[in-house]
Amino acid sequence: MELKKGLPTRDAYGEAIVELGLANPNIYVVDCDIGKSCKTVEFIKQLPDQHINVGIAEQNGCGVAAGLATCGKIPFVTTYAVFGSMRMLEQIRQEVCYPNLNVKIACSHGGFTPANDGASHQGIEDLGLLRTIPNMTVIAPADFASTKKLVKAAAEYYGPVYLRFTRDAVPFIYEADETFEIGKAKMLYDGKDITLISNGDVLSLCVRAREELEKLGYSVRLLDMHTIKPIDREAIESAIADTRGIVTVEDHTILNGLGSAVSDIVAEVGGCRVRRIGIQDQFGESAPYERLLAKNGITLEGIVKAVKELVG
Amino acid sequence: MSDSSNENRKISFLTEKARELRTTILTMIHTAQSGHPGGSLSAADIMAVLYFDELKIDPANPGWEDRDRFVLSKGHVCPVLYSCLALRGYFPYETIHTLRKEGSILQGHPDMKRCPGVDISTGSLGQGLSTAVGMAIAGKRDGRDYRVFCLVGDGESQEGQIWEAVQTAVKYQLDNLVIFVDNNRLQNDNTCDIVMPTGDLAKKFEAFGCETSRINGHSITEIVKALDSIRGKKVQKPFCIVANTVKGQGVSFMENVVAWHGMAPNDAQFAQALAEIEGGR
Ligand SMILES: Cc1ncc(C[n+]2csc(CCOP(=O)(O)OP(=O)(O)O)c2C)c(N)n1
Ligand SMILES: [Mg+2]
Numbered sequence: 001m002e003l004k005k006g007l008p009t010r011d012a013y014g015e016a017i018v019e020l021g022l023a024n025p026n027i028y029v030v031d032c033d034i035g036k037s038c039k040t041v042e043f044i045k046q047l048p049d050q051h052i053n054v055g056i057a058e059q060n061g062c063g064v065a066a067g068l069a070t071c072g073k074i075p076f077v078t079t080y081a082v083f084g085s086m087r088m089l090e091q092i093r094q095e096v097c098y099p100n101l102n103v104k105i106a107c108s109h110g111g112f113t114p115a116n117d118g119a120s121h122q123g124i125e126d127l128g129l130l131r132t133i134p135n136m137t138v139i140a141p142a143d144f145a146s147t148k149k150l151v152k153a154a155a156e157y158y159g160p161v162y163l164r165f166t167r168d169a170v171p172f173i174y175e176a177d178e179t180f181e182i183g184k185a186k187m188l189y190d191g192k193d194i195t196l197i198s199n200g201d202v203l204s205l206c207v208r209a210r211e212e213l214e215k216l217g218y219s220v221r222l223l224d225m226h227t228i229k230p231i232d233r234e235a236i237e238s239a240i241a242d243t244r245g246i247v248t249v250e251d252h253t254i255l256n257g258l259g260s261a262v263s264d265i266v267a268e269v270g271g272c273r274v275r276r277i278g279i280q281d282q283f284g285e286s287a288p289y290e291r292l293l294a295k296n297g298i299t300l301e302g303i304v305k306a307v308k309e310l311v312g
Numbered sequence: 313m314s315d316s317s318n319e320n321r322k323i324s325f326l327t328e329k330a331r332e333l334r335t336t337i338l339t340m341i342h343t344a345q346s347g348h349p350g351g352s353l354s355a356a357d358i359m360a361v362l363y364f365d366e367l368k369i370d371p372a373n374p375g376w377e378d379r380d381r382f383v384l385s386k387g388h389v390c391p392v393l394y395s396c397l398a399l400r401g402y403f404p405y406e407t408i409h410t411l412r413k414e415g416s417i418l419q420g421h422p423d424m425k426r427c428p429g430v431d432i433s434t435g436s437l438g439q440g441l442s443t444a445v446g447m448a449i450a451g452k453r454d455g456r457d458y459r460v461f462c463l464v465g466d467g468e469s470q471e472g473q474i475w476e477a478v479q480t481a482v483k484y485q486l487d488n489l490v491i492f493v494d495n496n497r498l499q500n501d502n503t504c505d506i507v508m509p510t511g512d513l514a515k516k517f518e519a520f521g522c523e524t525s526r527i528n529g530h531s532i533t534e535i536v537k538a539l540d541s542i543r544g545k546k547v548q549k550p551f552c553i554v555a556n557t558v559k560g561q562g563v564s565f566m567e568n569v570v571a572w573h574g575m576a577p578n579d580a581q582f583a584q585a586l587a588e589i590e591g592g593r
Binding site for chain 2 (some may be wrong): 049050052054055057059060062063064065066067068069070071072073075090091095096098099100295
């Protein structure tokens with residue numbers, strides 16, 4: 001597959017939320033003074049009556065959204081992954097997940113994508129934190145087209161959803177007419193030797209790694225596990241049955257993220273080994289995105305090496 | 313009948329309801345042998361006026377879209393809320409004996425998914441007011457004329473999120489929001505002054521931009537008057553009523569005693585407490 005130069009997935013969120021808001025007056029955006037960077041500016045312009053800006057007060061923003069949801073609104077609390085997953089985590093638990101309210105937490109700046117911002121702005125623990133809360137659905141789309149589709153799917157689904165977007169451009173992977181279902185992995189390629197499971201901004205890396213592996217003679221299945229909760233158990237069971245090992249690749253700490261979610265299932269089902277490629281339980285820093293990934297072994301070579309070790 | 317005798321009848325009716333609330337609170341906490349009596353009793357008079365006079369609600373239709381909302385931001389005092397809901401007929405009165413029991417609609421802290429009449433789940437302090445703000449914004453945007461009432465603890469006001477919520481209420485000119493502060497001067501570990509001085513809360517709410525008043529939170533007349541004076545008022549500001557109260561009010565040995573924040577009475581204490589409350593008739 002020839003990967004075309006792409007766009008940040010936060011841009012896709014910005015487009016999707018306007019389309020949703022125009023179609024449904026109950027769609028609200030709750031901003032926390034980073035609407036400009038999270039791409040809600042067009043929403044504010046076109047739909048001011050469906051917009052609230054609580055200022056730099058994320059915990060309150062989450063609570064306001066919960067109150068709106070009890071009155072039939074579908075609020076998207078919009079901020080960065082670091083703040084949306086940690087500053088307001090207990091508010092999400094108490095006022096959104098426990099009462100199972102229809103609130104969406106929409107976060108840009110996922111993983112290492114805000115590379116030069118440094119560690120304070122790199123949300124590398126978010127998916128794992130949110131995954132542990134009952135009633136929460138957790139989604140990390142990989143490109144522009146899938147983000148638009150999954151934001152819309154989140155709006156149609158009743159219940160709490162956490163969505164993670166990229167600050168920086170990621171390649172286009174899907175066509176605009178591709179369909180996506182929450183909780184259902186996408187198989188980009190089928191194969192017999194190894195299964196690569198990835199999501200978010202590093203899925204494109206896996207597309208390239210697969211090509212490399214095929215050249216080396218491996219038959220590679222590639223899954224886009226855009227929803228890490230609920231995880232697509234069936235897709236993992238098939239991978240165990242049909243291929244000889246699983247390598248997960250994520251722009252997230254290897255603790256409790258995609259690799260852990262996949263391993264949860266593999267540990268129960270048995271029959272295959274897993275290698276987790278991800279952030280090695282350490283903080284990032286201000287550096288180019290590729291450098292940050294490389295420091296954690298999240299590279300084409302790293303993936304090839306893991307596959308060789310796993311299946312020979 | 314003259315207006316003043318009508319008013320007197322209302323005051324004695326509400327006084328009686330407050331007494332029934334106190335009896336119910338103590339009964340459920342005694343049965344459960346667990347719960348928070350102090351802050352339930354300090355809020356009983358305010359809650360009596362809200363649930364038996366002020367709130368536009370329909371116990372037969374708890375989800376009515378135009379109803380007034382009530383948010384118990386200090387969720388640990390749910391015995392007073394459950395007592396109001398029981399006495400208003402949201403569920404059978406006997407349900408009070410299931411407080412904190414497995415499978416009960418009366419969870420240790422309010423659960424909107426289980427208990428009819430609970431507008432939002434609370435229990436983690438500092439968060440309820442934000443949800444009340446969300447409800448009030450929705451009411452304004454939808455052109456509905458319901459109001460949102462929220463009860464906040466004085467200790468609870470140490471949470472920064474309370475002030476984030478007040479800022480938002482002021483920015484969005486929520487004159488459909490009424491914040492009650494149960495200013496009983498005690499919290500979990502000790503007095504507020506020792507744990508973390510809150511300063512003059514009325515001045516703080518005023519300074520943040522609320523239309524603020526101070527009342528005696530155990531004078532039914534003052535509570536009714538405070539609510540009369542703001543009903544229908546379009547001031548483009550949220551209202552705040554700082555109610556000076558006594559934690560444990562109505563039971564002599566509980567009044568102003570920190571330990572009764574979260575302790576259940578034994579049989580003898582329960583008997584004495586009921587006698588004092590009934591004796592005041
Ligand atoms: C965030 C949070 N921290 C701590 C507690 C434990 N806690 C329950 S009640 C209470 C004291 C509350 O004091 P106040 O708000 O003054 O309530 P009241 O005196 O009316 O009971 C504390 C610390 C809690 N429920 N939530
Ligand atoms: Mg107190």
